[in-house]
Amino acid sequence: MKLTCPIEKATSFLGSKWTLEIIYFLQEPRRFCELQELMGGINPATLTQRLKLLEAEGIVNREVIPDAQRHVKYELTPKGKDLVAVYRELSMWVSHWYPEEAQ
Amino acid sequence: MKLTCPIEKATSFLGSKWTLEIIYFLQEPRRFCELQELMGGINPATLTQRLKLLEAEGIVNREVIPDAQRHVKYELTPKGKDLVAVYRELSMWVSHWYPEEAQ
DNA sequence: CATCACTACTATATTTTTTATAGTAACTAT
DNA sequence: ATAGTTACTATAAAAAATATAGTAGTGATG
Numbered sequence: 001m002k003l004t005c006p007i008e009k010a011t012s013f014l015g016s017k018w019t020l021e022i023i024y025f026l027q028e029p030r031r032f033c034e035l036q037e038l039m040g041g042i043n044p045a046t047l048t049q050r051l052k053l054l055e056a057e058g059i060v061n062r063e064v065i066p067d068a069q070r071h072v073k074y075e076l077t078p079k080g081k082d083l084v085a086v087y088r089e090l091s092m093w094v095s096h097w098y099p100e101e102a103q
Numbered sequence: 104m105k106l107t108c109p110i111e112k113a114t115s116f117l118g119s120k121w122t123l124e125i126i127y128f129l130q131e132p133r134r135f136c137e138l139q140e141l142m143g144g145i146n147p148a149t150l151t152q153r154l155k156l157l158e159a160e161g162i163v164n165r166e167v168i169p170d171a172q173r174h175v176k177y178e179l180t181p182k183g184k185d186l187v188a189v190y191r192e193l194s195m196w197v198s199h200w201y202p203e204e205a206q
Numbered sequence: 207c208a209t210c211a212c213t214a215c216t217a218t219a220t221t222t223t224t225t226a227t228a229g230t231a232a233c234t235a236t
Numbered sequence: 237a238t239a240g241t242t243a244c245t246a247t248a249a250a251a252a253a254t255a256t257a258g259t260a261g262t263g264a265t266g
Contacts, residue, residue, distance in 0.1 A: 032215070033214070
């Protein structure tokens with residue numbers, strides 16, 4: 001007897017390690033190696049997997065920059081940017097309940 | 104060169120499978136087996152682990168009801184209830200971007 | 207122009223986490 | 237007396253994450 005939970009869809013991808021942090025850092029466009037550095041411990045295979053998942057979900061856009069080096073830029077789609085309100089609330093919660101750690 | 108991310112603390116426990124859903128369903132007090140039923144696929148060992156973690160984090164309160172059966176009730180602490188604002192934003196995001204699935 | 211570095215990954219083996227399944231101890235209902 | 241409920245724990249297997257190394261394409265340095 002499983003009730004439908006309106007956030008079930010969201011938790012299917014947000015509720016896995018790193019995803020919340022990836023989206024947070026993508027509030028400005030980043031390259032793959034930038035994300036790696038920002039999120040110290042992430043494994044490149046995991047990062048790749050998450051970015052593909054978020055891309056498939058329409059939250060993240062992957063763009064190959066047409067320079068000689070063919071750098072890759074990741075950025076939030078409008079759907080992804082729309083999650084900023086969620087982060088605003090979450091940040092407020094953290095700064096309220098963990099005042100010493102927020103900044 | 105790891106920048107501090109204000110939601111890093113939050114992601115350390117929210118960013119793992121089931122946690123977001125558990126807190127969602129605890130918007131009203133529940134017993135262990137209720138949570139199990141509500142979240143179809145969760146493993147009891149995982150549920151136990153998550154509830155302990157959330158209890159240690161001060162988000163969930165565990166209470167043994169002093170009836171003969173010694174039922175156990177889980178509920179959100181004020182800190183946990185304060186996450187409701189986050190869920191409100193997340194629910195709005197889901198109902199906007201997944202209109203067919205929300206409800 | 208050979209060597210080294212950087213970028214954006216992929217491959218493999220190991221470790222960690224999650225799961226399926228079964229079991230337990232205390233009570234309750236028939 | 238037997239079966240059912242509740243709140244878990246135990247164990248082994250499956251799935252996911254990690255460390256580590258490697259690759260292919262460029263670019264920079266001597």
